Amino acid sequence: MRKILTLILMGVAVFSAGYFFDKYEKNTCRAGVAYSIGNVDQKFNVSEEQLIEVASKSESMWEKAVGRDMFHYDPKAKLAVNLIFDDRQQSAINETKSREKIAALEQSYEGSFKKHESLTDQYKEQAKLYDELLSAYNESLNSYNSLVNYWNNNGGAPDDIYNDLEQKKASLSGQFDNLEIKRNDLNSLAARVNDLGKQLANITSTHNSNVDHYNVQFSAPKRFDQGDFSQNTINIYQFSDINDLTLVMAHEMGHAFGLEHITSSASVMNALMEGQDRSNLAITADDLNAVKIKCGYK
Numbered sequence: 028m029r030k031i032l033t034l035i036l037m038g039v040a041v042f043s044a045g046y047f048f049d050k051y052e053k054n055t056c057r058a059g060v061a062y063s064i065g066n067v068d069q070k071f072n073v074s075e076e077q078l079i080e081v082a083s084k085s086e087s088m089w090e091k092a093v094g095r096d097m098f099h100y101d102p103k104a105k106l107a108v109n110l111i112f113d114d115r116q117q118s119a120i121n122e123t124k125s126r127e128k129i130a131a132l133e134q135s136y137e138g139s140f141k142k143h144e145s146l147t148d149q150y151k152e153q154a155k156l157y158d159e160l161l162s163a164y165n166e167s168l169n170s171y172n173s174l175v176n177y178w179n180n181n182g183g184a185p186d187d188i189y190n191d192l193e194q195k196k197a198s199l200s201g202q203f204d205n206l207e208i209k210r211n212d213l214n215s216l217a218a219r220v221n222d223l224g225k226q227l228a229n230i231t232s233t234h235n236s237n238v239d240h241y242n243v244q245f246s247a248p249k250r251f252d253q254g255d256f257s258q259n260t261i262n263i264y265q266f267s268d269i270n271d272l273t274l275v276m277a278h279e280m281g282h283a284f285g286l287e288h289i290t291s292s293a294s295v296m297n298a299l300m301e302g303q304d305r306s307n308l309a310i311t312a313d314d315l316n317a318v319k320i321k322c323g324y325k
């Protein structure tokens with residue numbers, strides 16, 4: 028008699044568990060998931076109001092696609108959304124800083140490159156002008172020298188020619204001084220061009236080593252441990268901006284609704300944070316299909 032009684036109780040217990048599980052699933056589909064806001068670490072620079080706004084945006088991502096009410100905010104709901112600051116967000120902050128540093132170097136390179144280009148043009152123009160002045164000077168000098176030689180070989184110049192030659196000599200000396208000034212200017216311009224060239228090379232090598240460093244540290248695809256869901260909590264640990272936060276939120280809300288990971292990389296419910304379009308956040312056909320299968324919607 029006792030034996031039979033036990034068997035019946037076991038049967039009832041198993042049946043009950045199955046029944047409650049089934050009921051919970053149906054309730055999620057029918058009544059939706061209520062959530063509240065729990066702990067929001069101030070280090071994220073996101074207020075509770077902003078977090079509610081993000082959750083509401085994630086919520087409508089799902090609801091617009093599905094065409095049914097799936098989630099609602101309720102300050103008393105057991106399921107709380109928390110922002111928990113740890114080394115994951117610290118690493119995201121480091122990534123942003125690193126990216127900003129690289130962008131600043133690129134901008135500085137662009138500025139120096141333009142300056143280098145315009146100084147090089149200026150140098151070429153001045154060097155051409157200098158060459159022209161120099162050959163004019165050499166021509167005048169040669170003609171002066173051959174006249175002096177001629178008259179020296181012929182017993183000296185008459186007074187008027189002598190005076191004329193003395194004037195030419197003074198003018199040549201003036202031209203020479205002028206050429207020297209231009210030569211010095213040209214040399215200091217060349218030095219500036221060279222300095223800028225070195226500066227550009229420095230920026231390039233700093234930039235390239237920063238990019239290498241960035242790629243090693245940050246380019247590996249991130250798994251969705253930016254957040255997690257367990258019975259009464261959605262914890263979010265890391266995001267790079269509001270769009271990123273909205274995506275993580277929508278993913279964890281999907282879990283709270285009872286969805287599993289799906290394989291297509293653009294889907295919100297994909298386990299990797301890689302293929303989703305953050306600038307145009309939306310539920311994919313596969314995400315939608317997962318809800319339909321779960322709840323038996325057509």
Ligand SMILES: [Zn+2]
Pocket residue numbers: 251278282288298
């Ligand atoms: Zn997940």
